[in-house]
Amino acid sequence: MTTLKTRKVFAAAACPLALLGVAACGTEDTTAAAPSKESSSAAPSESSMDATSDLVGPGCADYAKAVPDGAGSVDGMAQDKVATAASNNPLLKTLVAAASGQLNKDVNLVDALNGGQFTVFAPVDTAFAALQQKMGPSFKTLTTAKGAKTLQTVLTYHVVQGQLAPNAVAGSHATLAGPAIKVTGSGNDLKVNGVPVICGGVHTANATVYLIGSVLDPMTKGHF
Numbered sequence: 001m002t003t004l005k006t007r008k009v010f011a012a013a014a015c016p017l018a019l020l021g022v023a024a025c026g027t028e029d030t031t032a033a034a035p036s037k038e039s040s041s042a043a044p045s046e047s048s049m050d051a052t053s054d055l056v057g058p059g060c061a062d063y064a065k066a067v068p069d070g071a072g073s074v075d076g077m078a079q080d081k082v083a084t085a086a087s088n089n090p091l092l093k094t095l096v097a098a099a100s101g102q103l104n105k106d107v108n109l110v111d112a113l114n115g116g117q118f119t120v121f122a123p124v125d126t127a128f129a130a131l132q133q134k135m136g137p138s139f140k141t142l143t144t145a146k147g148a149k150t151l152q153t154v155l156t157y158h159v160v161q162g163q164l165a166p167n168a169v170a171g172s173h174a175t176l177a178g179p180a181i182k183v184t185g186s187g188n189d190l191k192v193n194g195v196p197v198i199c200g201g202v203h204t205a206n207a208t209v210y211l212i213g214s215v216l217d218p219m220t221k222g223h224f
Contacts, residue, residue: 054201
């Protein structure tokens, strides 16, 4: 990942919900074949389940206040597959742009993400804004063909095969990028690679989503 040589100086803050309301921000074969459609035993049962039943994290109330209804709300996201659901969430504009070919035309993970069962650790817009500020001009590399492999690796490092509910998410989990992430804590005190979960257990039609305040780093197995 030569395009992120300066990564060690990054320190994207994980501020619970100053995160709301900030709108900031996949390889050689960037279409990424969709992984198998298996789901873990922790996957939620059909849509009969209350979409709010698994919510954990100190920012869930702020999320509900910021997006009380519509397709980007907790109830609304439960109706769509994850890439589609995220595109409707005003807190995830940059993540969606990065994963759908808008940031880099050579990186598009939409079909792959909508084609399986996943747990997604989703950096909110301020996480990408902080990353971009720290990287400065070198952030531009991620928007070019040269930076496509790096961008896709970073994005897929936030995705785990199978759905993991909040009561089953703690532990070490291999990601679609390869390197593992580590989830610690429980309830409202969950952390991934040391980054606090803002609001987790957000269900979509094929995924369980955890909103986080920093972009995770597959090289250090930490965060930027």
